[in-house]
Amino acid sequence: MKAIVVGSGAGGATVARKLQSNGFNVNILEAGSPFKPFTRNISWSEPLRRWGLLGGEGNFRHLFPHMNMVHSSADLLLVRGLTTGGSTVLSCGNIVRTHRGLEEIGLDLTPEFQKLEDELSPEPFPHERWRPLTSEMYHVAEDMGLNPHPTPKAVDPHLCVSCGLCEVGCQRGARWDSRRFLKQATRKGATLHTNCKVEKVILEGNTVKGVEVNHQGKKKSLKADLVVLSAGGIGTPHILRNSGLEIENRLWADIVLTLGGVTPGARQLEEPPMVWYTEHKDYILSPYLDILSHFFHKPWRKVSVKDRVGLMVKLADTENGSVYEDGAVEKHLTEHDVERFDEAISLAKEVMVSAGVSEPLVKGMYNGGHLGGTVPLEKEDVPFMKPSWLPDGLWVADLSLAPRSQGMPTILLTAALALRVVREITRQYEKR
Numbered sequence: 001m002k003a004i005v006v007g008s009g010a011g012g013a014t015v016a017r018k019l020q021s022n023g024f025n026v027n028i029l030e031a032g033s034p035f036k037p038f039t040r041n042i043s044w045s046e047p048l049r050r051w052g053l054l055g056g057e058g059n060f061r062h063l064f065p066h067m068n069m070v071h072s073s074a075d076l077l078l079v080r081g082l083t084t085g086g087s088t089v090l091s092c093g094n095i096v097r098t099h100r101g102l103e104e105i106g107l108d109l110t111p112e113f114q115k116l117e118d119e120l121s122p123e124p125f126p127h128e129r130w131r132p133l134t135s136e137m138y139h140v141a142e143d144m145g146l147n148p149h150p151t152p153k154a155v156d157p158h159l160c161v162s163c164g165l166c167e168v169g170c171q172r173g174a175r176w177d178s179r180r181f182l183k184q185a186t187r188k189g190a191t192l193h194t195n196c197k198v199e200k201v202i203l204e205g206n207t208v209k210g211v212e213v214n215h216q217g218k219k220k221s222l223k224a225d226l227v228v229l230s231a232g233g234i235g236t237p238h239i240l241r242n243s244g245l246e247i248e249n250r251l252w253a254d255i256v257l258t259l260g261g262v263t264p265g266a267r268q269l270e271e272p273p274m275v276w277y278t279e280h281k282d283y284i285l286s287p288y289l290d291i292l293s294h295f296f297h298k299p300w301r302k303v304s305v306k307d308r309v310g311l312m313v314k315l316a317d318t319e320n321g322s323v324y325e326d327g328a329v330e331k332h333l334t335e336h337d338v339e340r341f342d343e344a345i346s347l348a349k350e351v352m353v354s355a356g357v358s359e360p361l362v363k364g365m366y367n368g369g370h371l372g373g374t375v376p377l378e379k380e381d382v383p384f385m386k387p388s389w390l391p392d393g394l395w396v397a398d399l400s401l402a403p404r405s406q407g408m409p410t411i412l413l414t415a416a417l418a419l420r421v422v423r424e425i426t427r428q429y430e431k432r
């Protein structure tokens with residue numbers, strides 16, 4: 001049975017590995033090129049940054065093309081990885097269970113979460129390697145009754161050199177990313193095609209027959225018995241729209257806003273991001289030096305990297321974004337999102353000030369990198385793990401399936417959804 005898997009991130013790599021071991025003949029089609037971490041020393045950029053000569057964040061793509069950034073509105077930047085490993089190669093390595101909105105649709109992913117945790121063995125980053133100010137903010141959060149927890153991470157502390165630059169790729173291979181699953185899939189016989197962008201699915205009536213791709217500038221049709229779209233919360237709906245299928249305008253992004261303060265010599269970048277977090281109804285707080293804001297946000301320019309301290313708010317935002325046929329994305333913060341941020345930011349401010357961080361405390365850029373919700377599962381879809389309107393032979397296995405924003409790390413959820421989708425695919429094809 002010939003299967004095409006589109007994308008090689010948290011969803012795609014998980015699906016490809018499992019389908020190939022279940023006896024399918026898998027071709028993985030990846031739009032991006034093979035991932036290479038950003039290896040240039042960034043100290044040269046500091047004077048340029050201070051004088052505002054780096055320009056906007058759009059210029060970063062010339063140095064690091066794997067990170068794709070689009071403005072979905074004037075004040076919101078969406079970030080994703082377009083490369084082998086998808087957005088997991090940009091991740092902070094946080095591996096946390098999250099299930100907002102799943103109980104409502106009757107989906108319990110406990111067995112998949114357990115299986116993945118057994119394999120990835122997430123552990124907190126050793127306390128003794130946290131920066132002193134990060135520990136101080138943790139103790140303040142404890143004293144304030146915010147119940148902070150060390151973040152489980154798929155980061156090997158023996159390999160990690162605390163460069164703080166997880167989000168431009170781990171040079172040491174200390175942090176897990178989905179290329180490990182991809183490698184196992186190809187070892188088992190799956191084939192990976194990079195620079196191969198899927199444009200649409202080929203349909204005959206209500207049955208999928210393959211995909212049309214743009215492979216290194218050449219258009220081709222590739223046939224398959226089944227196609228799994230794992231191109232992420234923007235890529236998957238773009239392909240569906242291009243194929244004449246309707247999707248929901250419910251994109252969410254778990255929007256991040258970091259409050260930046262100043263502590264001389266804090267050197268917060270000398271630890272992995274987000275080593276602890278506090279969990280609230282619809283957001284988390286976590287120590288984080290937001291490198292996008294540091295480099296490209298004008299109000300953050302005056303403070304040097306060694307003195308900058310950040311505390312992030314990651315919000316479960318309103319599911320209101322749209323992806324169009326031409327790939328354009330539209331999403332804005334709602335009044336509700338802004339109110340929730342106001343509450344969270346004042347809490348972040350209290351933690352920072354009590355820990356001795358100096359003013360001015362300045363907000364960073366709104367950005368979101370957990371892209372989901374565009375092909376949401378409903379209650380009646382859960383037994384088949386696919387929305388009923390998807391044609392025969394066409395599946396989705398990425399964060400697009402998650403109906404609600406999480407305000408929490410989403411790799412584990414994406415991979416767990418993907419495992420459940422494979423279970424269903426395998427069950428259905430065994431019956432044929």
Ligand SMILES: Cc1cc2nc3c(=O)[nH]c(=O)nc-3n(C[C@H](O)[C@H](O)[C@H](O)COP(=O)(O)OP(=O)(O)OC[C@H]3O[C@@H](n4cnc5c(N)ncnc54)[C@H](O)[C@@H]3O)c2cc1C
Pocket residue numbers: 006007008009010011012029030031032079080081082083084085086087088090091092093094095096167196197198199230231232233235236239368369370371397398399400408409410411412414
């Ligand atoms: C900077 C950053 C840091 C993050 N940190 C964490 C973290 O620490 N912990 C955590 O749990 N989550 C984190 N996340 C979120 C997490 O990485 C994503 O939610 C998760 O990877 C989503 O998986 P996915 O399969 O839906 O999409 P992705 O992992 O983005 O994979 C999509 C894949 O599809 C490919 N693709 C797209 N369009 C096409 C096309 N037309 N044809 C072929 N291929 C295509 C892409 O190149 C990519 O390989 C982070 C995200 C970002 C951006």
